Amino acid sequence: MARGNKAVLSYSKQDDVSVVPLAGWKILPRVSDSLNNTVELTDSETINDSRLKTAGMVTSANAEGDIEVEMIKTAYDDLIAAAAGNEWTTATKTKTVVFGGDVVTKFAIEKNHKDIAQYHYWSGMRVNSFSLDIPESGFIGMTFGFMGGGYAASLAASAVTPTAAVTSPKATSLSVSDIKIDGVTTKGVSCVTAFSFELNNNIERQNCLGAGLYGSNFLEMMADMTGSLTLAYSKNTQSMLDKQLTGAPVKIEVTVKFPDGDTYVLTIFKAQISGDIPSGGNEILQAQLTYTVYADAPADAPTLKLITA
Template sequence: MSSGAKQLVQIAKETVIGTVPSPFARQTLAFTDISLNQSVEKTESASITDSRLQQSSMITSAEYSGELGAEAQYGAYDDLMAAAAFNAWATNVLTFGGTTRQTFSVLLGYTDIANYHTFSGLHVNTFGIDIPEAGLIGLTFGFMGTKRTTAAVAPVGTITPASANPRMSNISVGDLLVDGVSVKGTACITAFSFNWDNSMQVQKCLGAGLEVGAILEMSAKGTGSFTMAWSTKAAELYEKQFINGNISLSIPITDTAGNKYVLNIPKVELTAPLATGGKDDILNTSFEYTVVDQAPTLTRTPKV
C-alpha cells in the first residue's frame, strides 16, 4: 500500500521531443494533485465463431495525458508556462500564442513502493490560473505526451529540490486595472480566472505501436472569468456585451518576498447576466471573457 505523502513529481526539459534526457537531471515540483496517466482504447472483435461468447478485444491505441495542479510560486513553474504559451521568456516577458515547441519528460513516483513512471514528449496543452476570493492561487497544467515507461528504481540524474519561494494567495493581488485604470474605489473584483488552451490533437501513425506519432497544436484560445460586486462600474461593463465592446485587464500578483507577476490581457469580449439575489445578499455578477485579436502577456519581476 502507498501513502499520498510519498508521491513525487520531477521534470526535465527535452532537447529531442519524446526522448528522456540522459542523464535524467530533473527539477522536483511541488503539486497538489496530478492525474497524469496512460489510457488505452480497445476495439471489440466482430468475429463469429462456434460459440456465443464475445471474443477478446484488441488494444488499438493509447493516450498519455493528465493535469498537474499546484499552488502558485514565483519562478517554480515558469518553464511550464512558457511551454503553454509556445514561446520563450524574452527580457522577463512571456507572450502567449507563439510557435516555439517545448516538451518535457516527467517522472511520477510512488517512493514507498518503489514504483516509477516516466512520461516523455509531454506538451503543455492547457494552462490555468485561479484566484479565489480567499485562499491560495492555483495553477493547472494540462499535458499531452507520446509515451510512458515504468521502473522499480528511480532514474540516475541530478535532482534539484522544489522551490522554496513563498506561495501566492488572494492577498498577493495588487491593483487590478480595467482599460488601464485601477478599479479600486469604483468596483470590487472578488475572484478571477484565466485559461489558455492550445487545442492540441494527437496524430496516430502506423508503425509506432502504442506510442503517439505526433502532437499538433491548433488554434489558441484564451478564456476566463471574474466575479464583480454589482456597482455602477459593473453595470457599465455589463452593457459592453450589447455593443460587442472590448476591455483590457491587468492583474498584478506579488509574493511576500517581493517577486511579482503581471498578467496583461489587452483585449477581451465580455458576457454576463444581471445581478440577482435576496434582500440580505451582496449583489454580484460573474463576467465571462474571451481573449481576441491581441496576445496576452505575463511579465515577471524578481525581488530587488
C-alpha cells in the same frame, strides 16, 4: 502500501522523446495530479464456434493528465512558457512571456512512489492547457494539463539527482495588489472578488500508420483563451456589462505581489465580455462576467511579466 505524500514528481525538458534525459531534472511541487496512461481495447467481432467473444486487441493509448499547484514564484515558469508557446525574454529587472506562440516544448515527467520503489515515466509531454485561479480567499492556484507520446512503468528511477523544489514565496488572494480594467484600478471603484484565466492550446493527435500506440504527431491548433471576473454590482460594473452590446474590447491587468516585493503582472490587452444583470434578495449583488481573449495583431497577445523589485 503506497501513500500520496510519498510520491514525488520530477520533470526535464526533452528534445528527443525516444531518449530518456540524463540531466536537467527538477522536482515539481504539486497539490495533486491525475497523470495516467489509458489504453483502448477494441473488441473483436470475429464469430467462432461459440457464443463467447474472441480476444480483443489494444489499438491505442493516451498519456495525459493534469497537475494542480499553488502559485510559487518562478517554480513553474518552464511550464508556463510551454503553455504560452514561447520562451521568456529578459530585460532589466523584467522577464516576459507572450501567450499564443509557436515554440514547442516537450517534457519527460516521472512519478516516484518512494515508499514502494515504483516509478512511472511519461515522455514527450506537452502543456495542452493552463489555468490560473484567484479565489475570494485562499491560495492562488494553477493547473497544467498535459498530453504526450509515451509511458512506461519501471522499478528504476529515470530522474537522477533532480534539483530540489522551490516552495516559496507563495501567493494568496491577499497577494493581489491591483486589478485594472481599461487601465483604471478597481480598488475603491469596483470590488473584484474572484478572477480566472484559462488557456487551451487544442492540441490534436495525428495517428499515422506504423506510429505505434501513441500516434506520431501532436499539433497545436488555434488557442482559446477565456476567463471570468466576479465583481460587486455597481455603476462601473454595469458599464462593463454594457460593452457586450457592442463587443467593445476590455483590457484587464492583474498584479500579484510576493512578500519579497517581486510581482507577476498578467496583461490581457483585448477581451470581449459577456454577463447577466445580477438578481437576488437580501444579499450583496455580484455580477459574473466571462471574457474571451482575442488578438487582431501580434501585439494584442496576452503577456505575463515577472518584475523584480
